[in-house]
């Protein structure tokens with residue numbers, strides 16, 4: 339759920355497999371009665387928590403430190419696979435820069451996120467990525483999927499428990515199982531609401547989100563700079579400091595943009611003999627990014643060669 343949330347998937351000794359890079363298919367939203375019911379039920383739990391924290395709707399024409407949040411949400415949601423849902427932006431008081439999506443289309447931004455983006459220069463392209471990442475969680479129905487996974491796990495536990503007690507108490511397994519599931523239904527909703535998203539789902543939200551950013555006419559490279567800066571927010575504990583999570587998100591997004599030709603060609607033209615220190619620094623940073631992206635590919639592959647051409651062109655300008 340949380341844009342910057344540390345995903346609790348790792349037990350230090352067990353390690354944590356980093357998900358493989360993958361090209362994600364466009365989601366096909368399921369709007370069955372059951373799916374909508376799950377979405378509403380989980381959103382009711384989460385919405386109440388935000389309400390208790392002091393969240394409020396952001397007005398349709400309201401400007402927050404220069405950002406027109408709701409018009410941005412509208413522009414992005416129109417290009418998604420689920421434009422019919424009502425996407426509404428909310429603000430909640432929290433100085434940590436964060437954002438969250440509810441399954442029913444509500445999107446929450448912390449005051450810290452607005453302030454952080456404003457301090458970075460107030461670029462709508464950066465806010466567009468934050469919002470589109472959240473919208474993507476909703477469009478791809480990540481919480482519905484999580485609910486069903488957890489429900490199946492619970493059902494299995496209930497079946498095993500019912501079977502065990504039926505053997506000793508001669509009660510009907512079906513009755514016991516039904517009782518067990520009913521008892522756990524409310525706690526299941528709470529568990530899903532509290533559990534956050536998996537790393538896979540976060541990576542999917544990044545890739546879907548950047549597609550919406552591009553389709554809505556924003557600059558996708560803003561997302562890379564933003565994720566790069568987020569790396570300094572990662573939990574400073576010794577174990578998590580080496581956690582590659584935000585770095586992986588940026589690398590995978592960069593790879594996706596490289597594959598889809600969105601990183602942009604190196605500036606054409608001859609050698610710039612009058613580079614300012616800022617231009618030189620920008621070039622060095624870009625070279626470093628491209629070299630990192632290149633490491634994700636086998637040497638000599640098409641994408642590797644494409645990146646190498648861009649690197650060569652940029653280096654020729656030095």
Ligand SMILES: [Zn+2]
Pocket residue numbers: 339340341471472475535540543
């Ligand atoms: Zn997320």
